[in-house]
Amino acid sequence: MTGLLDAPWFYWAVGVAIGFPVLLILLTELQNALRRRGSVLTRPVYLLRAYILPLGALLLLLVQAIQVNGEATPVRIVATVFGFVVLVLLLSGLNATLFQGAPEGTWRKRVPSIFLDVARFALIAVGVALIFAYIWGANVGGLFTALGISSIVLGLALQNSVGQIISGLLLLFEQPFRLGDWVDTATARGRVVEVNWRATHIETVAGLQITPNSVLAGQSFTNLSRPEGAHVITVQTVFALNDPPDDVCELLTRVAATLPQLRPGVQPSTLPLGGTEYATTIPLRSPADDAAARSTFLRWIWYAARRAALHLDEADDDFATEERLTASLRIVAPALRLGPGEESELVAHARLTRYAAEETLQFAGEVPRRMSFIVNGNVKLFVAGDDGEVVPVRTLSRGDFIGQTALTREAVSASARAVDEVTVVQVDREHVEELVARKPLLLQDIGRTIEDRRRSARRALAAVRD
Known part of the structure; x- marks a missing residue:
């Protein structure tokens, strides 16, 4: 018995026999706990339990307990497999701890995948070299020397291409923009749709602009999408010198506030630049809305300026002539219950x-x-639903009217929007009151219209809720 306890292999055999199942149970419980939590460390612990622990125990039994020579082929094979599994564990553990669980916005989250691939390749190369050098006794120094000389030669031959690749990698690492961001560079303005090692692809109104990363890295450009919710456009307009500046600013701001592309919760503003020029600043939801917002704004203020008797681009409006107004009144005469010749009194x-x-x-x-x-x-x-969606009520056409609650001084129940260009005859409240005083049937018509449109609005909302 004393000879058995003094044997050098005895304690190694007992240690492996007791330690292996204990560690196996502990690692199994740890793996189950990490799996329930959805931890990124589940896979590294699995590799440790399923491969490294058994291979390590086998290696100890072969070398220490059975005392097989370390240079024997079976020992080298087990050691090689053990080394490869340790290398896989190292790669998996570093990826899980450094990058998979990285918080948003940190440098670890911004590291491009190409950097990770290069780092993995370098780690694998060093690991394989160490395995062959220490386990099999291979001379890997000459191989690394040859690879180093070859890399220098290739780098000199492909310095332009390599320079663009390095610029692309640095651009990817810094991440001054993401896919979908809008950028304004010296050569293009548009949306970033692809970024690779060599170039950035920018979608513009003229087509796809391919810009080398080395060009972007060597010049300044503007990321229109950052910070989020801060994009604005400025539209300059010209009015006549005699137009009151306050009236012009109020008109431009009011029209800009009704644009569908306007960013919610933010109001536009207008400043006089002196003389006849004005600048309207319009906050937008996205740079993608620039062209549509600018076009709509310029189109709408053309009409709004004429309605307000202001002179956009210093131009006069000769649309509302007396002849055209008289002809228009004849069209709407039935709605006003005007008799023959009475429209001339309303001109x-x-x-x-x-x-x-x-x-x-x-x-x-x-x-x-x-x-x-x-x-x-x-x-x-149309009316607005509970969640803000547009609920259509009806469409009005030639001969119909809006603003029917002007007489009752009540708020209208529905909004009215032009489907196409709309021409209207407007009559102020006091003159409508004079008409209904002389034409009681007109008052009844207006009253029926008010009730009818209220019922239509309620039915439209009820249909959406159901």
């Missing part, structure tokens, strides 16, 4: 004007100051 109190397509003629909840009678075009009535 002095009516106004002919136009609205652009998609422009809003009235907003739900406002109290109209006049009634508008449609001469040409179509107007869509």
Whole structure:
């Protein structure tokens, strides 16, 4: 018995016999706990339990307990497999601890995958070299020397291409923009759709612009998408010198505030630049809305300036002539219950004007100051649902009217938006009151219209809720 206890292999055999199952149980419990938590360390612990622990125990038994020579082929094979599994564990553990669990916005999260691939390749190369050098006794120094000389030769031959690749890698690492961001460079303005080692692909209105990363890395450019929610455009306009600046600023700001591309919760602003120039700053949801917002704004202020008797681009408006107004009143005469010749009496109190397509003629909840009678075009009535969606009520056309609650001084229940260019005859409240005083049937018509449109709005909302 004393000879057995003194044997050098005895304690190694007992240690492996006791330690292996104990460690196996502990690692199994740890793996199950990590799996339940969804931890990124589950795979490294699995590799440790399923491969490294058994191979390590086998290696100890062969070398220490059975005392097989370390240079024997079976020992070298087991040691080689053990070394490869340790290398895989090292790669998996570093990836899990450093990069998979990295918080958003940190440098670890921004590291491009190509950097990780290069680091993995270098680690594998060093690991394999160490395995062959220490386990099999191979001379790997000559191989590394040859690879180093070859790398220098290839680098000199391909310095331009390699320079672009390095610039691309640095650009990827810094990440001044992401896919989908809008950038403004010296050569292109558009949305980033692809970034590779060599070039950045920018989608512009003229097509796909391919910009080498070395060019981007060597010049300044603007990321229009960062910071988020801070993108604005500035539109400059010119009005006549005699137009009151306050009236012009109020008009431009009011029109900009109704743009569909406007960023919610933020208001536009207008500043006079001196002389006849004005600058309107419009906050937008995205740089993708730039062209549409600018086009819509310029189109709408063309109509709004003429309605406000202001002179955009110092131009006069000769649309509302007396002949055209008289002809328009004949079209809307049935809605006003005007008899033959009575429209001429209303010429002095009516106004002919136009609205652009998609422009809003009235907003739900406002109290109209006049009634508008449609001469040409179509107007869509709509209400806002519980979650803000647009619920159509009906479409008005030639001969219909809006602003019917001007007489009762109540808020309208539905908004009105032009489907196409709309021409209307507007009559102020006091002159409509004079008409209904002489024509009681007109008052009844207006009252029925008010109730009918309220019922239509309620039915439309109820249909959406159901």
